[in-house]
Amino acid sequence: MRLSKRLEICLKYVDGFHNLADIGTDHAKVPIEAVLRGYVMKAQAIDNKHGPYVIAYSNVKKAELLDRIQVKRADGLSDISNDTDVAIISGMGGLTIQKILQDSDLKQLKRIVIQANDNEEAIRKSLQNINFKIVDELVFADKEKLYGVIVVEPGNERLSTLECAFGPINLRQQPYYFTKKIKKELDYITTVIDNLTDATKHPDLLQRQQDLKEALMWKETT
Ligand SMILES: C[S@@+](CC[C@H](N)C(=O)[O-])C[C@H]1O[C@@H](n2cnc3c(N)ncnc32)[C@H](O)[C@@H]1O
Numbered sequence: 001m002r003l004s005k006r007l008e009i010c011l012k013y014v015d016g017f018h019n020l021a022d023i024g025t026d027h028a029k030v031p032i033e034a035v036l037r038g039y040v041m042k043a044q045a046i047d048n049k050h051g052p053y054v055i056a057y058s059n060v061k062k063a064e065l066l067d068r069i070q071v072k073r074a075d076g077l078s079d080i081s082n083d084t085d086v087a088i089i090s091g092m093g094g095l096t097i098q099k100i101l102q103d104s105d106l107k108q109l110k111r112i113v114i115q116a117n118d119n120e121e122a123i124r125k126s127l128q129n130i131n132f133k134i135v136d137e138l139v140f141a142d143k144e145k146l147y148g149v150i151v152v153e154p155g156n157e158r159l160s161t162l163e164c165a166f167g168p169i170n171l172r173q174q175p176y177y178f179t180k181k182i183k184k185e186l187d188y189i190t191t192v193i194d195n196l197t198d199a200t201k202h203p204d205l206l207q208r209q210q211d212l213k214e215a216l217m218w219k220e221t222t
């Protein structure tokens with residue numbers, strides 16, 4: 001089963017764990033590959049909608065893995081097995097993922113791999129409330145589209161406003177696709193500001209421009 005680069009990247013972070021919960025599994029490709037490759041002993045393919053649940057069940061059955069992958073129709077992490085130690089939540093909006101995390105009892109999880117389609121900031125902001133901290137971050141391109149992955153584990157860390165917006169590890173390491181993305185937005189916002197008659201009437205734009213500049217300067221200033 002071929003996985004996209006995006007899903008391959010999520011998958012590599014679960015190698016060595018015991019029972020994976022793939023939340024919003026859709027086709028169940030991720031738990032199937034995780035078990036077939038021996039990354040985890042067993043897995044759960046979880047989706048809250050009927051259509052994806054049916055497809056997930058059919059794919060797990062075809063792969064002859066119904067004894068090692070439980071297919072469940074459930075909301076977020078509400079119905080994970082007691083021995084679940086790792087979860088992937090990918091391909092959803094940041095606010096949906098934030099809600100899933102906030103509504104769940106996460107005590108048993110040793111790692112959560114998060115790939116949000118937008119609003120990573122909302123997720124980083126809520127990490128402190130759920131007692132998780134960021135252990136890795138990535139920005140990468142898959143078919144010319146840029147994605148981010150945030151890997152979190154139990155722990156506490158206080159993030160600044162800028163760290164919530166851009167990611168503490170991204171800021172420290174300034175990876176290639178991260179700076180590319182920031183520079184692109186900065187060029188765009190600067191053009192918009194330069195074309196305004198009175199930019200002082202748009203403090204949000206000016207603040208964003210300042211934040212983007214600070215994000216690129218992070219290495220030199222801290
Ligand atoms: C775009 S698909 C992503 C599939 C796969 N995880 C990926 O990254 O390619 C999003 C899936 O999440 C499911 N979903 C959305 N909200 C959910 C929730 N609260 N709990 C479980 N599944 C959810 C949707 O039904 C859909 O199948």
